[in-house]
Amino acid sequence: IGSHLTEALVSAGAQVRAMVHYNSAGRRGWLDQSPLKNDMEIVAGDITDGGSVYAAMQGREVVFHLAALIAIPYSYSAPLSYVQTNVVGTLNVLEAARRLGTSRVIQTSTSEVYGTAQFVPISESHPLQGQSPYSASKIGADKLAESYFRSFELPVVTVRPFNTYGPRQSARAVLPTIITQCLAGKTVRLGSLSPTRDLNFVSDTAAGFMACAAHPDAVGRTLNIGSGREISVGDLAKLTASLIGADVRIECEDQRLRPPGSEVERLLADNRLAAEVVGWQPAVTLEAGLQQTIDWFRENAGSYRADVYNV
Numbered sequence: 001i002g003s004h005l006t007e008a009l010v011s012a013g014a015q016v017r018a019m020v021h022y023n024s025a026g027r028r029g030w031l032d033q034s035p036l037k038n039d040m041e042i043v044a045g046d047i048t049d050g051g052s053v054y055a056a057m058q059g060r061e062v063v064f065h066l067a068a069l070i071a072i073p074y075s076y077s078a079p080l081s082y083v084q085t086n087v088v089g090t091l092n093v094l095e096a097a098r099r100l101g102t103s104r105v106i107q108t109s110t111s112e113v114y115g116t117a118q119f120v121p122i123s124e125s126h127p128l129q130g131q132s133p134y135s136a137s138k139i140g141a142d143k144l145a146e147s148y149f150r151s152f153e154l155p156v157v158t159v160r161p162f163n164t165y166g167p168r169q170s171a172r173a174v175l176p177t178i179i180t181q182c183l184a185g186k187t188v189r190l191g192s193l194s195p196t197r198d199l200n201f202v203s204d205t206a207a208g209f210m211a212c213a214a215h216p217d218a219v220g221r222t223l224n225i226g227s228g229r230e231i232s233v234g235d236l237a238k239l240t241a242s243l244i245g246a247d248v249r250i251e252c253e254d255q256r257l258r259p260p261g262s263e264v265e266r267l268l269a270d271n272r273l274a275a276e277v278v279g280w281q282p283a284v285t286l287e288a289g290l291q292q293t294i295d296w297f298r299e300n301a302g303s304y305r306a307d308v309y310n311v
Helices: 001-010 030-031 052-058 072-077 079-100 133-152 174-184 203-215 233-244 270-277 286-299
Strands: 016-023 041-045 061-065 106-110 156-161 164-166 187-190 199-201 222-225 247-252
Touching: 001 030, 001 286, 016 052, 041 052, 052 079, 061 079, 061 203, 072 079, 072 133, 072 199, 079 106, 079 133, 079 156, 106 133, 106 203, 133 156, 133 247, 156 187, 164 203, 164 286, 174 187, 174 233, 187 233, 199 286, 203 222, 203 270, 222 270, 233 247, 233 286
Parallel strands: 016 041, 061 106, 106 156, 156 222, 164 199, 187 247
Antiparallel strands: none
16 A cells, blocks of 8 residues: 555655665665656655654654554464554654644554444444454554544544555455466465455555545544445455456365454445545446456566465
């Protein structure tokens, strides 16, 4: 999401500084391949280091906070890493914004904080349920953002994307898993096939972030960014295979299953508040977004390993 949002901001005329995670190779993620990389300032740092966060935020009017550990399966193995990155990292952003007088902070949430839907469509008033260490860390981050709004009047907006997909997505996500296996062979191995997800194309998600940054009525609110359409993982695999033209067998593989109490069985966004408050609505249909994503993965298949389960 970060690289697409960064490009959209540059295209809209913003002066953009992007903070990427420091690494000794000097790689800047997908921004290394961006045609707009020379039109932005790119700095390296670590979200868990308050000093580098403060330095990156100096002189910026709006801060989009997307830095996070996001893989749910890995959160079972390394929960402390998720607290340090997602909770402490968010605290660093909020505290820097408070000290700097930042005009707007966009906190990135996730639909995973809702857990399995107690009612659908899921509105922003749905209870929060920590069904994985990942989701618990994101609930903590969201509540910190809320506390800084209430305690210090920090102008925060919490954007809650549902399942974003599109070009450049990590191999650990379900759709790249499906696409790469469809392109590589005859069998698609997944976790549970019955859970439903609300898939939102990445350009729509980026547009949602920008709308939330631009509208004064969004401050202090949490807004769902989702399509309002749900599809099961199994049906998503069938639809994707059909668009690719692949005759594949779809299997459930035990190692990919979440613990029973941790699986989120149903996600379906109520996106009416975003439409009402900031005028955002999704523009890309699932079928159109899938085709764009498939086309990109065909061209970049060498960057992914379909035979590996990416935790």
